[in-house]
Amino acid sequence: xxxxGPKSKQxxxxxxxxxxxxxxxFREHGETGSGKTTQIPQYLYEAGIGRQGIIAVTQPRRVAAxxxxxxxxxxxxTELGKxxxxxxxxxxxxxxxxxxxxxxxxxxxxxxxxxxxxxKYSVVILDEAHERTIHTDVLxxxxxxxxxxxxxxxxxxxxxxxMSATMDVDQFSQYFNGAPVLYLEGxxxxxxxxxxxxxxxxxxxxALVSVFQIHQEAPSSQDILxxxxxxxxxxxxxxxxxxxxxxxxxxxPQMTVMPLYASLPYSQQLRVFQAAPKGCRKVILSTNIAETxxxxxxxxYVVDTGMVKAKKYNPEIGLExxxxxxxxxxxxxQRTGRAGREDSGIxxxxxxxxxxxxxxxxxVPEIQRCNLASVLLQLLALRIPNILTFDFMSKPSPDxxxxxxxxxxxxxxxxxxxxxLVLTPLGRKMAAFPLEPKFSKTILLSPKFHCTExxxxxxxxxxxxxxxxxxxxxxxxxxxxxxxxxxxxxxxxTLLNVxxxxxxxxxxxxxxxxxxxxxxxxxxxSDVRAQLRDICVKLSMPMESSRSDTANIRRCLAHSLFMNAxxxxxxxTYSTVNSHQLVAIHPSSVLFHCKPSCVxxxxxxxxxxxxxxxxxxxxxxxLYDAAPDYFRRKLRAAKN
DNA sequence: GAGCACTGC
Numbered sequence: 342x343x344x345x346g347p348k349s350k351q352x353x354x355x356x357x358x359x360x361x362x363x364x365x366x367f368r369e370h371g372e373t374g375s376g377k378t379t380q381i382p383q384y385l386y387e388a389g390i391g392r393q394g395i396i397a398v399t400q401p402r403r404v405a406a407x408x409x410x411x412x413x414x415x416x417x418x419t420e421l422g423k424x425x426x427x428x429x430x431x432x433x434x435x436x437x438x439x440x441x442x443x444x445x446x447x448x449x450x451x452x453x454x455x456x457x458x459x460x461k462y463s464v465v466i467l468d469e470a471h472e473r474t475i476h477t478d479v480l481x482x483x484x485x486x487x488x489x490x491x492x493x494x495x496x497x498x499x500x501x502x503x504m505s506a507t508m509d510v511d512q513f514s515q516y517f518n519g520a521p522v523l524y525l526e527g528x529x530x531x532x533x534x535x536x537x538x539x540x541x542x543x544x545x546x547x548a549l550v551s552v553f554q555i556h557q558e559a560p561s562s563q564d565i566l567x568x569x570x571x572x573x574x575x576x577x578x579x580x581x582x583x584x585x586x587x588x589x590x591x592x593x594p595q596m597t598v599m600p601l602y603a604s605l606p607y608s609q610q611l612r613v614f615q616a617a618p619k620g621c622r623k624v625i626l627s628t629n630i631a632e633t634x635x636x637x638x639x640x641x642y643v644v645d646t647g648m649v650k651a652k653k654y655n656p657e658i659g660l661e662x663x664x665x666x667x668x669x670x671x672x673x674x675q676r677t678g679r680a681g682r683e684d685s686g687i688x689x690x691x692x693x694x695x696x697x698x699x700x701x702x703x704x705v706p707e708i709q710r711c712n713l714a715s716v717l718l719q720l721l722a723l724r725i726p727n728i729l730t731f732d733f734m735s736k737p738s739p740d741x742x743x744x745x746x747x748x749x750x751x752x753x754x755x756x757x758x759x760x761x762l763v764l765t766p767l768g769r770k771m772a773a774f775p776l777e778p779k780f781s782k783t784i785l786l787s788p789k790f791h792c793t794e795x796x797x798x799x800x801x802x803x804x805x806x807x808x809x810x811x812x813x814x815x816x817x818x819x820x821x822x823x824x825x826x827x828x829x830x831x832x833x834x835t836l837l838n839v840x841x842x843x844x845x846x847x848x849x850x851x852x853x854x855x856x857x858x859x860x861x862x863x864x865x866x867s868d869v870r871a872q873l874r875d876i877c878v879k880l881s882m883p884m885e886s887s888r889s890d891t892a893n894i895r896r897c898l899a900h901s902l903f904m905n906a907x908x909x910x911x912x913x914t915y916s917t918v919n920s921h922q923l924v925a926i927h928p929s930s931v932l933f934h935c936k937p938s939c940v941x942x943x944x945x946x947x948x949x950x951x952x953x954x955x956x957x958x959x960x961x962x963x964l965y966d967a968a969p970d971y972f973r974r975k976l977r978a979a980k981n
Numbered sequence: 982g983a984g985c986a987c988t989g990c
Binding site for chain 2 (some may be wrong): 430451472679710925927946952
């Protein structure tokens with residue numbers, strides 16, 4: 342280890358695990374492998390409940406909905422899409438015969454807009470409720486309201502089953518008026534949990550030491566999963582591990598190190614599923630994507646740094662903050678559980694037991710960490726009588742609700758009618774799009790600027806993961822090849838150029854590779870665009886192209902994003918027009934090295950600094966034209 | 982001057 346490269350100050354590899362204390366055996370909260378998700382819908386169906394209406398089972402993720410539907414239809418020995426089917430965005434495999442339907446929570450929520458009492462369904466099963474996704478949280482309220490309404494109308498009762506993998510069932514039961522609780526025994530293998538004796542000041546160093554400690558002691562067939570916080574950290578650690586692994590003493594097994602995070606191209610993500618060659622250990626360095634979304638078999642050791650990068654939302658200045666913070670206890674147990682999927686496992690927690698006791702019990706539900714504009718628009722579209730008193734299981738802060746109402750008001754989506762907040766006709770149209778309200782508004786404004794075709798493309802590009810692939814190791818190459826797409830007018834128009842070039846070569850895979858374009862995400866853009874275009878056609882919008890005229894596209898963006906404007910100051914910094922917040926251009930923007938005098942941006946993100954993301958150069962006068970009242974108010978406020 | 986956890990409609 343002494344000759345192991347740059348880290349000469351490295352602590353002895355034994356430092357961490359020798360100071361780890363064993364803390365007994367642990368049995369996960371009776372969940373994995375109990376088969377509840379596949380069996381309960383079938384029991385209900387056998388009991389005849391499926392005859393009166395469809396049994397819905399929601400999932401937070403698309404892949405889960407699809408694979409569960411596949412498994413259950415196999416078990417029923419029926420063709421997928423007949424008795425058992427699934428509905429996810431862009432993919433509906435159901436028919437008139439379907440009685441057991443798996444769907445994403447977001448999809449059921451969207452269905453509810455057209456049918457708030459969910460009349461098609463006899464049972465709604467909300468699975469993975471412990472994850473508390475924003476969609477599942479809204480669905481709690483929606484199904485509860487539907488139950489009440491159906492009772493009032495004398496219709497078939499709606500049965501609701503909430504399935505959670507953690508023990509915090511009390512609040513679920515309480516929320517549903519003291520509903521009965523059933524416990525299911527899981528089949529989790531035992532996992533030994535170790536804590537450090539001392540708090541670790543440098544969790545990266547501690548992780549590195551633990552990995553090589555395990556590597557020197559454990560049989561090479563046993564793989565290690567390390568939880569870290571983000572791409573940059575993981576890439577750096579990957580390199581360090583590989584460097585050290587090159588210089589291990591004789592007799593030490595080989596090691597293959599793999600990074601894993603969501604923005605990694607699919608082909609590289611797949612590598613974590615391949616078994617390492619004999620005599621070689623697999624070490625996976627992952628974000629929390631491996632907590633729930635990706636399950637890797639054969640993991641014997643989990644190393645948990647106890648840290649996670651998570652988003653918070655500050656409603657007062659409309660600022661998203663992305664920060665490294667402590668995981669919750671529930672999240673730590675979830676990570677630990679990843680070590681015991683096939684056999685008994687071992688988890689090293691790189692924090693003390695005292696520190697662990699101070700972690701939050703549960704992760705704060707997403708609904709309390711987000712901008713609520715989309716959720717409120719959806720609730721209003723559901724004709725919820727009063728969104729201010731909506732029965733949330735975990736209420737968002739009044740500030741967050743107020744900020745969302747203000748945002749919807751600025752977009753012209755809501756109005757007061759007889760003391761009630763209701764949607765305007767524009768707001769109702771906005772709710773038809775599966776988009777953030779500001780993007781729906783951009784589309785609905787576009788006919789005025791004769792650029793709907795271009796705006797559809799831009800909005801689609803912005804609503805999927807980045808189509809631009811930026812491998813850090815090939816930065817110079819990326820920059821030189823990307824030059825040809827760059828528009829001096831900003832990121833929106835640059836993305837439009839990339840899309841047009843992609844279409845010109847009909848999505849050629851080689852072209853994507855050469856140009857560092859993520860082909861898979863680009864295909865998704867096409868799907869999104871087609872869906873959005875369909876909605877426009879249904880709303881009878883004229884579909885026009887501005888062709889080479891980019892000024893109209895920028896005018897359209899100025900009119901929909903006027904509340905997200907910033908101006909260059911004499912000292913070279915930027916200040917937002919809305920709240921005079923000091924902001925900077927995000928390094929990922931094509932305008933990073935430029936100093937346009939006036940821009941609009943999609944959003945603010947606070948990491949090390951407060952950054953504007955996805956910028957478009959605009960004229961200051963356009964902004965004033967877009968919302969004269971708003972800017973008059975701002976001017977008055979500034980004078981006072 | 983220098984960066985972006987994870988889902989989903």
